[in-house]
Amino acid sequence: MPKVFLGRGSGGAALGSSSSWSLVAWFAALLIALASIHPARALPSFAIQTGQPCAACHIGAFGPQLTPYGRDFKLHGYVASDGKDHGLPLAFTAQSSFTHTAQPQEGGAAPGFKSNDNFAVDQLSLYYAGAVASNAGAFVELNYDGVAQQAKLNNMDVRYAKEGELFGQDVLWGITANNSPTVQDPWNSTPVWGFPYNSSALAPTPMAATLVDNTLGQRVLGVGAYSVWNNLLYLEADVYKGLDRGMLRATGQVPDDSDQTSSFLPYARVALLKDWEQHHAEVGAYVLSGTVIPGGGQTLGLPVRKTDLALDATYQFISDASKVTSDRLSAHATYIHETATMGDMDAMALGALPSHWLDTMRADVSYSIAATVTPSVQYFRTTGTADGNYWGTPDGSPNSDGMIFEVAYVPWGKPDSPFPNMNVRLAVQYVTYFRFDGTSVGASRNNNLYFSLWTAVKF
Numbered sequence: 001m002p003k004v005f006l007g008r009g010s011g012g013a014a015l016g017s018s019s020s021w022s023l024v025a026w027f028a029a030l031l032i033a034l035a036s037i038h039p040a041r042a043l044p045s046f047a048i049q050t051g052q053p054c055a056a057c058h059i060g061a062f063g064p065q066l067t068p069y070g071r072d073f074k075l076h077g078y079v080a081s082d083g084k085d086h087g088l089p090l091a092f093t094a095q096s097s098f099t100h101t102a103q104p105q106e107g108g109a110a111p112g113f114k115s116n117d118n119f120a121v122d123q124l125s126l127y128y129a130g131a132v133a134s135n136a137g138a139f140v141e142l143n144y145d146g147v148a149q150q151a152k153l154n155n156m157d158v159r160y161a162k163e164g165e166l167f168g169q170d171v172l173w174g175i176t177a178n179n180s181p182t183v184q185d186p187w188n189s190t191p192v193w194g195f196p197y198n199s200s201a202l203a204p205t206p207m208a209a210t211l212v213d214n215t216l217g218q219r220v221l222g223v224g225a226y227s228v229w230n231n232l233l234y235l236e237a238d239v240y241k242g243l244d245r246g247m248l249r250a251t252g253q254v255p256d257d258s259d260q261t262s263s264f265l266p267y268a269r270v271a272l273l274k275d276w277e278q279h280h281a282e283v284g285a286y287v288l289s290g291t292v293i294p295g296g297g298q299t300l301g302l303p304v305r306k307t308d309l310a311l312d313a314t315y316q317f318i319s320d321a322s323k324v325t326s327d328r329l330s331a332h333a334t335y336i337h338e339t340a341t342m343g344d345m346d347a348m349a350l351g352a353l354p355s356h357w358l359d360t361m362r363a364d365v366s367y368s369i370a371a372t373v374t375p376s377v378q379y380f381r382t383t384g385t386a387d388g389n390y391w392g393t394p395d396g397s398p399n400s401d402g403m404i405f406e407v408a409y410v411p412w413g414k415p416d417s418p419f420p421n422m423n424v425r426l427a428v429q430y431v432t433y434f435r436f437d438g439t440s441v442g443a444s445r446n447n448n449l450y451f452s453l454w455t456a457v458k459f
Helices: 018-036 044-049 066-074 247-248 346-352
Strands: 092-099 118-133 136-145 148-167 169-178 221-227 233-242 262-273 279-292 302-320 328-340 355-368 373-382 400-409 422-435 448-458
Touching: 044 118, 221 262, 233 279
Parallel strands: none
Antiparallel strands: 092 118, 092 448, 118 136, 136 148, 148 169, 169 221, 221 233, 233 262, 262 279, 279 302, 302 328, 328 355, 355 373, 373 400, 400 422, 422 448
16 A cells, blocks of 8 residues: 655645546546556456465555565566456555644644644545556556545556566666656655655644655656666666646645646666565665745745755565565665755845755664564654745754654454455554754654554455
């Protein structure tokens, strides 16, 4: 199952509005087009399509944290199957939650919610997820955000992949069309699929974020090519184009606090891989660059040129590679360095510095016990140039850091599951801040406790 980022946008189209229904019609047309590519062989959602339980692809028996098999399945275009016809590959998920913050939030946690202790239907999602041809597959999500009351096209990754040989070694190459930088990445050390895999949309979050850290999610469309050579070297290059206002409205992305752009943004990725029987290691880098108008009122609508250079690493240990329910240790780390520049006249008009930097670091580790109980912990930190007229924080600093503790319980999704078409994830998560938007004074007021129930049903 995918990671879904819960936006805190105020307002938005309600499910019954004309823009929301136009989105439903748009998505239905997409499903028909995908299905028509291979009308004689409509395949099911991933677990049924492969004949494998959720635990084969996902650590903890529930996504989006991938096992080696899951990464291979994604890189090969979502096409692996048991050769049987299981019908149209549709799936439905629902997320509901309870959020408690250390201090009530003045004016309410979000429009229509109390200042504290809120129950919410976070997400309702419909997926087309599986193969559409012998070498092509798709992951496409239509989402209703119950907090923002907004229907939209969420994460999308459509692929074509083929195997061959290069310099006497096996090579896999593919093409991807997607709508969020790193949504196509098979490792959980990059932003879109990184820990935490779901979090509260009703809890305060720091203002400063790098460009690649999902601030452009679903607001761009990109096409790229990738390859895996000798199961050792991964290379990828993409180019993204910011969607105009008409396309943003058509896909349900009404203007909100996210970064906005209509320019082209190049993206590149490289990684070195190593697999043993019980171990997997990856060390890589990725870069994204483009001109954007930062969201959240930052820079008051003035354009900024941003370049993000990031490093990442993944390590996994499988206690018994022959069992999908064996204990698994997973660790991920990422470091993102962003440089941002404004025109001299724009900086002067804003009363801000013409250049800034922002560093984000995250490291997490989890241990999945029998693909059922998975405790996780993460440390995160963001630091950068102090400039109150640029960041908009109370004391001008973007610095924040803290920790996330989580325990997830997944009773099904294993070979002996009584419900092969259904899965459930219950989790409790605690977020604690040492600094928040530049200060340690009162940072703990933003601490929050989050209980979530995530269900998945395959049709």
